[in-house]
Amino acid sequence: MHPDITNKIQNNFQELLKHSSDVYEIVSPDFTILWIDAAVEKIIGFNPEERIGKNALEFFEGDQKRELIRKMDAVLENPEEVAWGELVLTDKSGKNNRFTYTMANQLEEPSVRGILILWQYVSESEEKQKAIEYIANHDELTGLPNRIYLSKKLKEMCGEQNDPNYTFALIMLDIDGFRYVNDALGYQLGDQLIVQVSQRLKDFLGRDVFLCRYSGDQFAIILQNLKETWEYEQAAKKITSLFNEAFKVDLYELDVTASLGISLYPHDEKDPGMLINYANISLLRSKHEGKNRYKFYSTDIGIQAYKQVVLRNDLLKAIERNQLRLYYQALVKLDSSDILAAEALIRWDHPEWGTVSPNEFIPIAEETGFIINLGNWMLREVCCNYKRWMEQGMPPIKISVNYSGIQFYERNFTENILNIIWEHGLDPGFLIMEITESVFMKNPEKAIIDIKSLQENGIQVALDDFGTGFSSLSYLNSFNIDILKIDRSFIKNITVDNSSSIITRSVIDLAQELKIKLVAEGIENWEQLACLKEMNCYSGQGFIFNKPMPAEEFEKLLVAEKCQPVLHPGPKKVSNKRKFVRVKIPKVLEADMCIVEQPGLKLKIGNMKVKVKNINANGLCFVSPARLPVNKSVTLKFQIGLKDGGKANIHGYPVWIQETEENLYEYGVEFEHAPSKKTDLAAALYCLCKEMYS
Numbered sequence: 001m002h003p004d005i006t007n008k009i010q011n012n013f014q015e016l017l018k019h020s021s022d023v024y025e026i027v028s029p030d031f032t033i034l035w036i037d038a039a040v041e042k043i044i045g046f047n048p049e050e051r052i053g054k055n056a057l058e059f060f061e062g063d064q065k066r067e068l069i070r071k072m073d074a075v076l077e078n079p080e081e082v083a084w085g086e087l088v089l090t091d092k093s094g095k096n097n098r099f100t101y102t103m104a105n106q107l108e109e110p111s112v113r114g115i116l117i118l119w120q121y122v123s124e125s126e127e128k129q130k131a132i133e134y135i136a137n138h139d140e141l142t143g144l145p146n147r148i149y150l151s152k153k154l155k156e157m158c159g160e161q162n163d164p165n166y167t168f169a170l171i172m173l174d175i176d177g178f179r180y181v182n183d184a185l186g187y188q189l190g191d192q193l194i195v196q197v198s199q200r201l202k203d204f205l206g207r208d209v210f211l212c213r214y215s216g217d218q219f220a221i222i223l224q225n226l227k228e229t230w231e232y233e234q235a236a237k238k239i240t241s242l243f244n245e246a247f248k249v250d251l252y253e254l255d256v257t258a259s260l261g262i263s264l265y266p267h268d269e270k271d272p273g274m275l276i277n278y279a280n281i282s283l284l285r286s287k288h289e290g291k292n293r294y295k296f297y298s299t300d301i302g303i304q305a306y307k308q309v310v311l312r313n314d315l316l317k318a319i320e321r322n323q324l325r326l327y328y329q330a331l332v333k334l335d336s337s338d339i340l341a342a343e344a345l346i347r348w349d350h351p352e353w354g355t356v357s358p359n360e361f362i363p364i365a366e367e368t369g370f371i372i373n374l375g376n377w378m379l380r381e382v383c384c385n386y387k388r389w390m391e392q393g394m395p396p397i398k399i400s401v402n403y404s405g406i407q408f409y410e411r412n413f414t415e416n417i418l419n420i421i422w423e424h425g426l427d428p429g430f431l432i433m434e435i436t437e438s439v440f441m442k443n444p445e446k447a448i449i450d451i452k453s454l455q456e457n458g459i460q461v462a463l464d465d466f467g468t469g470f471s472s473l474s475y476l477n478s479f480n481i482d483i484l485k486i487d488r489s490f491i492k493n494i495t496v497d498n499s500s501s502i503i504t505r506s507v508i509d510l511a512q513e514l515k516i517k518l519v520a521e522g523i524e525n526w527e528q529l530a531c532l533k534e535m536n537c538y539s540g541q542g543f544i545f546n547k548p549m550p551a552e553e554f555e556k557l558l559v560a561e562k563c564q565p566v567l568h569p570g571p572k573k574v575s576n577k578r579k580f581v582r583v584k585i586p587k588v589l590e591a592d593m594c595i596v597e598q599p600g601l602k603l604k605i606g607n608m609k610v611k612v613k614n615i616n617a618n619g620l621c622f623v624s625p626a627r628l629p630v631n632k633s634v635t636l637k638f639q640i641g642l643k644d645g646g647k648a649n650i651h652g653y654p655v656w657i658q659e660t661e662e663n664l665y666e667y668g669v670e671f672e673h674a675p676s677k678k679t680d681l682a683a684a685l686y687c688l689c690k691e692m693y694s
Helices: 001-015 039-044 062-075 127-137 147-157 178-185 187-205 229-241 272-288 303-315 356-368 371-391 414-422 438-442 446-456 471-477 489-490 498-513 524-535 549-559 681-691
Strands: 023-027 034-037 082-090 097-104 116-119 170-173 211-215 218-224 247-249 252-254 258-265 294-296 322-334 337-349 354-356 396-404 431-434 459-466 483-488 517-520 583-597 609-614 619-624 635-641 647-661 664-673
Touching: 023 039, 039 489, 062 082, 062 446, 082 170, 097 127, 116 127, 127 147, 147 211, 147 272, 170 229, 170 272, 178 187, 178 549, 178 664, 187 211, 187 218, 187 229, 187 247, 211 252, 218 272, 229 258, 229 294, 247 337, 258 517, 272 294, 272 303, 303 337, 303 356, 322 371, 322 438, 322 549, 337 356, 337 371, 337 549, 371 396, 371 414, 371 549, 371 619, 396 459, 396 483, 414 446, 414 498, 414 609, 483 498, 489 524, 498 517, 583 619, 619 647
Parallel strands: 258 294, 337 396, 396 431, 431 459, 459 483, 483 517
Antiparallel strands: 023 034, 023 116, 082 097, 097 116, 170 218, 170 258, 211 218, 247 252, 322 337, 337 354, 583 609, 583 635, 609 619, 619 664, 635 647, 647 664
């Protein structure tokens, strides 16, 4: 836990714990004790230093241990609920003491990030119970209600209403660019900004308007009983105008703006959870359209915006739900096909949306600050895999891991990395850290110190996406970089664009002169590979050698110690493609597509444009940049324009998917009902497509 957070928690509880015989502790979902107050020594004989880092279940056996695990599962599954019970706890001397306990899920609270447990003697007063309930329902930094309280409030407000004219607006407010304030000025000043924003909102809204701190830099507001939508719109304008005046934080004048997303009860939805989702979808759209504005929810908001909100909500729980996976892609010596290293890449197996690309969820992780947890999890998984490979006698290659600027400027950054590696009994020399030039732009002094510290411990530093930034050459002069990775955009055009070829050759020559290793990214075909070999490029990676693959599959390449280029690269065959004659469409046929049904979700979202490649009476094939769930429980609706100016609506479900190139996917769709007559819609479309050839 961040030391500043620990200090805040201790200060917050100081008055509460004075003269107390209770024990407060914060544990992780696996019961590892993250923090425990000093009263523990008086109660059970252990001082905090003896307990922090240990497992809280060590005190219990049998039914008691199983009960605690069940209660933990309950608060993880339902974060708004508080679990309680009574158990016998054995102290250091072996004496049994009967305690009640209260358990509250505070994983979403930035100041806690754990499960808060209060242990107290059965005879103690009810005042302590009220205290823990207050802590569970309020934000520690601002004193505002938290997201748990919001959930309860909305359930109450969305209950049975006798007044048919009763309305309210749920407003989600997000501070634009808040993470850059944290990066540039530090967490302490970031916290001061949050406090000032909350105070300005409270002063404007008054005591009668519900205001909560929903997450790090996001607030929720409930406005009630305005008669018309335009009245809510006027209120939203006034709230955004609150940010016209700069916030004075310490020595700084901070000009920050806010984006708002708004959903209306009962117009948009009556379900509390969906109201939150719709407000967050609108917030995301507001930020994408330029920030410092507000957006009301409407059904023309598309699939991608909805998906982003779902991913944002689910990402924080992806680690504890074991949904993240590590994939590896080989870095190959071009003249011999020897495997020199492997790049570790993260994937998210989402239960509804399938495999989620890091291009979709890494920006969310950076914006929410979850990137720190994500990076620590990834490095631990890399260490576990690498240690197993070494124990099995695999070749000692290097592993490269990508780090963002947010991770790089975390306090004690290098110490945290080294501690994780040493936890696994490994030499840090196996690691390559990949960074982009944005790391240098924000704080070059710290970058120089950290890079030197990493290299002194044997860790190499690679500059990723080289050639795409504004000042890359100056960094080579100022920083001691070990490896350059030339961006895939140059390699993609190396055989067809003279400028890309000249730039690539120049970078290869430059790297050789400076004695810096060079990796060409994104090699996909034999022409590119031959060109790079002719330019005497040292190493590369790309689909021609191997696509990113799970650790178990990558081990087979390690055993061979080589990764030969694919002789005849081409799209992988999909076994369950439709076994029917398809009509290939000679020109692009655009269709509007939306999801109309998905398990467990009630959707009110709009269309996205897709390109139909071929079609027959039983199904179609389309291409889209969006990664969609492939599941027979997911119903897609396609709207296609007909020659007579009308619109044809077809329903079907996706049965297969393949990635044709990076971030572009091809889908096979089977229609819900096979046509039985020529007048059926699918048959009519089939005839329409045939006519396109005449």
